[in-house]
Amino acid sequence: MNIKTVVFLSLSLLLSASLIKAQTNVEKDATSVKTNTFSLSGKWRGVFKIKPDVEIPFNFEISSKNGGPAHLVFLNADEHFEGGVVTQTGDSVLVKLNQFDNEFAFKLKGDSLSGVLRKQDRTGKPMVLVARKGENYRFKTDGKPASGDFSGTYDVTFKSPNGDLEKVVGLFKQQGNKITGTFLRITGDSRYLEGVVDGDQFYLSSFIGSSPSFYKGTFTKEGSINGEIVTARGNVAFNGIKNENAALPDATKLTFLKDGYKTLNFSLPDVNGKKISLTDEKFKNKVVILTITGTWCPNCVDEATFLAPWYKANRKRGVEIVGIHYERQLDSAYVRTALSRFREKFGIEYDQVVGGKPDKQLVAESLPALKNFLSFPTTIIINKKGEVAQIHTGYSGPATGKYYTEFITEFNNEIDGLLKQ
Numbered sequence: 362m363n364i365k366t367v368v369f370l371s372l373s374l375l376l377s378a379s380l381i382k383a384q385t386n387v388e389k390d391a392t393s394v395k396t397n398t399f400s401l402s403g404k405w406r407g408v409f410k411i412k413p414d415v416e417i418p419f420n421f422e423i424s425s426k427n428g429g430p431a432h433l434v435f436l437n438a439d440e441h442f443e444g445g446v447v448t449q450t451g452d453s454v455l456v457k458l459n460q461f462d463n464e465f466a467f468k469l470k471g472d473s474l475s476g477v478l479r480k481q482d483r484t485g486k487p488m489v490l491v492a493r494k495g496e497n498y499r500f501k502t503d504g505k506p507a508s509g510d511f512s513g514t515y516d517v518t519f520k521s522p523n524g525d526l527e528k529v530v531g532l533f534k535q536q537g538n539k540i541t542g543t544f545l546r547i548t549g550d551s552r553y554l555e556g557v558v559d560g561d562q563f564y565l566s567s568f569i570g571s572s573p574s575f576y577k578g579t580f581t582k583e584g585s586i587n588g589e590i591v592t593a594r595g596n597v598a599f600n601g602i603k604n605e606n607a608a609l610p611d612a613t614k615l616t617f618l619k620d621g622y623k624t625l626n627f628s629l630p631d632v633n634g635k636k637i638s639l640t641d642e643k644f645k646n647k648v649v650i651l652t653i654t655g656t657w658c659p660n661c662v663d664e665a666t667f668l669a670p671w672y673k674a675n676r677k678r679g680v681e682i683v684g685i686h687y688e689r690q691l692d693s694a695y696v697r698t699a700l701s702r703f704r705e706k707f708g709i710e711y712d713q714v715v716g717g718k719p720d721k722q723l724v725a726e727s728l729p730a731l732k733n734f735l736s737f738p739t740t741i742i743i744n745k746k747g748e749v750a751q752i753h754t755g756y757s758g759p760a761t762g763k764y765y766t767e768f769i770t771e772f773n774n775e776i777d778g779l780l781k782q
Contacts, residue, residue, distance in 0.1 A: 399469065401431060401447060401454065406496035409478070409573050410489045411593040417575040418499050419568035420555075421492075423447055433465075435569045437553035438541040438760070442569040443706075457481065458570035459702050461657060462689075467492070488573075488593075502538065505560040510535050511580040517544065517601030519590070529599075530607045531586060532761060540565065543760040544576075547609050548736035549660030551576075553760045563588070571659055615754040616739055622730040623748045625651070625741060629685065629714035629727070632697045637714050639747060643681065648779045650682045651741040653728075655719050656703045657689055658737045663758030667769070669707040678780055679745075682711035685728075687719040687737065744779050751775055 401423045409417040420436040421444065433444040433456050445457045445464075454467040454474060459481075467476035472494045477487035515531035533542035540558050542565060544551040551574060556565035558580070565576040578588015584603035589596045618625070628638040639649060652668065654661040665684075672682050688696055700713050717723040724734050735754050742751040753772075757764040 399472065401449065401469075401494075403494050404436075404497050405474075405492045405494050406498065407474075407490055407492035407568075409568075410491075411573070411575075411591075415575075415591055417566050417568070417573040417591075419566060419573060420497065420499060437567045437569065438555040440553045440569075440760070444570050460569075460662065460706065461571040462699065463570055465490075499555055499566065500557045500559075500564045502557050502559040507535065507538050507558040508561045509580065509582050511540070511558065511563070511586075513603050514605050514607045515586050515601045516604045516607040517586065517599050519597055519599045521597055522595060528609065530609060530764075531601060532764075545609065545757060545761050545764060547612065547615060547755050549663075549738075549755045550758050550761050550764075552659055552663070552758060569659065571657070612754050612757075613751050616731060616733050616735055616752045618730050618749055618752075619732045625728060625730050625743065625749055627685070627714075627716075627728060629716055631712065631714050632693075632700050637683065637712055639683075639743070644747075646745050647679045647681050648745060648776060649743040650680065650776075651743065652682065652684050653687065653716070653724060653734075653737060653739040653741070654684050655687050655689075655737050656699045657719070660756045660758060661738045662707075664738045664740070664756045665703065665707040665709065668711075669709045672711050673708075675776070676710075680776065680780070684709070684711065684713040685716045686713055687716050687724060689719060691715070691718060742775060742779065745782060750779055 402425065404420065404422045407419050407421060409419070411417060422434050422436060423431050424434070425431045431447040433447050435442040435444050445459055448455045448457075449469070452469045454465070454469055454476075456465040456467075458464055462481050463478055464481050465476060465478055467474040474492040475490075477489055479485070479487040512533055512535045515533070517529045517531040519527040519529055521527070527546065530545040531542065532545065533540055535558060538557050538559065540556055540563055542554050544554075552567055552569070554565040554567045554574065554576065556563060556576075561580050561582075563576075563578055563580060565574075567574045575591045576588060577591060578586060578599070580586055585601065586603075587600045589598045624639075626639060628636050630636055650668070652661075652664060654664065668682060672680070686696075686700060688699055690696070696715055700715075703709065704713065716727045719737060721734050725731060728734075731752075738756050740753040740756070741749060742753075744750045757768045759765050
């Protein structure tokens with residue numbers, strides 16, 4: 362065997378050994394990647410960065426049931442609010458928040474997600490946020506014990522930058538450093554707020570897929586509250602005093618019919634273009650509930666959560682409901698998608714029609730008998746004769762506790778009385 366042959370065989374053996382080693386390393390790496398794949402499932406803490414010096418935290422959980430797709434659920438106080446399906450492609454994570462036509466677009470790095478909250482059609486300005494898995498707290502604190510128990514009901518006044526004053530009711534429950542609550546306006550409530558009390562300072566936030574809410578301020582042992590609502594557009598100051606009898610004006614006396622009107626007439630299309638009117642045969646000799654609503658409206662979400670099962674339980678008693686939707690876009694594809702999602706999410710079986718865009722003036726034009734329209738939602742109850750019996754402005758959702766219970770009782774009493782007529 363000559364020296365060339367020896368050299369060739371030696372090189373061949375070395376090359377084979379290198380290839381075997383490389384293949385082994387690839388297999389080891391593949392096994393490592395497979396066994397160390399990061400799971401999105403679990404609890405997360407997200408933070409919106411709305412200004413250089415302002416962050417709004419929120420909490421959520423990602424999980425799947427029975428081997429199905431992963432879902433994101435927002436966690437606020439006692440509420441678990443379904444956000445949407447989580448889709449992961451490599452290090453890209455997308456969550457369609459269909460209830461509000463928004464979406465999260467994230468990049469995964471380690472145990473963190475960074476990205477934006479944006480409109481699904483890419484209009485508007487995205488909001489930057491980050492999230493980290495395994496962080497279950499909401500606000501960081503200095504570790505100070507709460508200087509008192511500030512639970513209770515408060516008379517509160519919001520003062521806008523232009524000087525306008527708005528009377529609201531503040532509701533708070535405190536356990537140690539943890540505090541939950543809401544602010545009840547004539548137009549509706551702030552839903553489930555959650556946060557901390559650090560000394561005499563408090564911080565509250567909430568997020569379910571629309572826009573984040575952030576309140577901060579100070580309680581005093583004398584029973585007062587001072588603070589501000591913080592947003593990307595500016596801050597709104599508020600102050601108040603503890604008052605267990607705090608209340609808002611009667612919600613049934615704020616919006617009413619114009620002089621000379623007893624009925625409310627309309628002819629509006631559903632998503633299929635079919636016109637629906639109160640003069641239709643299906644509404645004759647029935648109590649009819651009209652809700653002026655929108656899929657974009659968090660308080661309308663609370664109302665639909667109540668009305669959808671209520672209708673299923675009561676429709677055979679001679680009751681009908683019509684949801685008059687005022688949506689941010691009116692092209693047929695958008696409206697069909699938005700109303701269909703809303704219908705499916707809440708199990709709605711009553712009629713839905715399209716009234717226009719969510720502008721108070723446009724509502725007045727589509728329902729000209731109404732005067733002083735103030736809020737989405739507004740609920741109108743019509744008796745068997747087709748006459749308006751009651752108009753209820755706003756909605757006190759389950760986060761308001763006794764106010765919600767009182768509303769449900771009064772609502773049922775009103776319907777029961779009209780059915781007996």
